[in-house]
Amino acid sequence: SQQGEEDPQALSIQEGENATMNCSYKTSINNLQWYRQNSGRGLVHLILIRSNEREKHSGRLRVTLDTSKKSSSLLITASRAADTASYFCAPRSGGGADGLTFGKGTHLIIQP
Amino acid sequence: DTAVSQTPKYLVTQMGNDKSIKCEQNLGHDTMYWYKQDSKKFLKIMFSYNNKELIINETVPNRFSPKSPDKAHLNLHINSLELGDSAVYFCASSQGVEDQRSFGPGTRLTVL
Numbered sequence: 001s002q003q004g005e006e007d008p009q010a011l012s013i014q015e016g017e018n019a020t021m022n023c024s025y026k027t028s029i030n031n032l033q034w035y036r037q038n039s040g041r042g043l044v045h046l047i048l049i050r051s052n053e054r055e056k057h058s059g060r061l062r063v064t065l066d067t068s069k070k071s072s073s074l075l076i077t078a079s080r081a082a083d084t085a086s087y088f089c090a091p092r093s094g095g096g097a098d099g100l101t102f103g104k105g106t107h108l109i110i111q112p
Numbered sequence: 113d114t115a116v117s118q119t120p121k122y123l124v125t126q127m128g129n130d131k132s133i134k135c136e137q138n139l140g141h142d143t144m145y146w147y148k149q150d151s152k153k154f155l156k157i158m159f160s161y162n163n164k165e166l167i168i169n170e171t172v173p174n175r176f177s178p179k180s181p182d183k184a185h186l187n188l189h190i191n192s193l194e195l196g197d198s199a200v201y202f203c204a205s206s207q208g209v210e211d212q213r214s215f216g217p218g219t220r221l222t223v224l
Contacts, residue, residue, distance in 0.1 A: 033212055042116070042202055042215035043155070086153065092210060100213060102147075102155035 002027055003101040004072075004089035012109040019076040021106040023089030024069075032072050033090045033100065034063060043088065043102075046074070079110045115139050116216040118203050124222045125193060133188045133219045135203030143167075144186035145204040145213065146178060155202070161186050162209070193223045 004023045013019055023032070031050045035043040047063045049056045049072065056063045062075040076083055086107045090100035116137045125131055137144060146158040159178040160167050166178065175191045190197060203216040 030210060035213075035215075040218075042217045043204075043213070045212040045214065048212050088155065101157055104153050 002029075002091055002093055003103050004032070004091045005103045006087065006089055006106045008106060009104060010107045010109070012111060013079060015079060015081055015110050015112050017079055019079050019083070019108055019110075021074050021087055021108070023072045023074070023091075023103075025072075025089075025091035026070065027093060028067070029091045029093055031092045032063075032065060033092060034061075034072075034074050035088045035090065035102070037086045037088065037105065039085070046087075076108075079108075081110050081112050084108060084110045115214050116203055116205055118201075118216040118219050120219060121217065122220050122222075124224065126224055127193055127195060129193050130189070130191045131193060131221070132190070133201055133203075133221070135186050135188070135216055137184055137203075137205040137214070137216075139205055139207075139214060141205035141207050141214070142183065143206050143209055144180070145206075146186065146188050147202040147204060147215075149200045149202060149218070151199070158201075159186075159188075160209070167209075190221075193221075195223050197221060198223045 007022045033048045034046040037043045049065045060077045065072045086105040088102045088105040119134045143162045145160045149155045158172045161180045177189045179187045200218045202218045204213040206213045
């Protein structure tokens with residue numbers, strides 16, 4: 001399994017602004033998954049984007065994937081205080097059973 | 113209607129003790145996982161079980177042993193606890209290894 005690396009490590013913005021966080025990985029993938037973790041809670045799955053997809057939307061979330069650059073981005077539009085959380089990406093490589101491995105995440109703080 | 117549940121939520125114990133953490137999922141998923149999140153927020157895969165068969169073991173000390181009585185349960189047994197075992201342990205499940213994970217709320221283990 002390979003680990004995604006999120007950037008920035010921390011991000012603080014005003015409510016209503018857009019938040020963008022990036023993920024880089026090292027080897028080819030089957031899909032890449034984004035998760036959110038609120039303080040003291042388990043991870044919640046946000047979006048799964050497959051290697052043959054370039055962009056995916058879910059509500060205020062937009063995920064892009066550039067396999068040539070081995071990178072993905074997560075955009076949260078019109079941020080809300082409830083979006084305050086840590087965000088993790090998990091690249092999923094093929095080749096049999098593989099557990100997802102997560103990086104340190106991006107800690108997002110939305111200021112009211 | 114909790115999808116993935118873990119007990120206990122908190123566990124404080126002395127070095128050298130043996131303890132277990134229980135996990136149950138009611139999603140009908142075929143694969144279950146244990147992850148460890150340390151104080152630096154790294155979330156690392158420990159084990160996964162597919163149809164009662166261990167399919168990954170990521171360099172975890174053999175003091176840790178997963179036990180799966182049936183497809184819906186994956187318990188984590190830890191023998192001879194050490195200070196470095198202090199962390200938050202998350203159980204997760206997915207339909208297949210390619211699919212999104214559903215995480216439990218976590219068990220915060222503190223070894224004194």
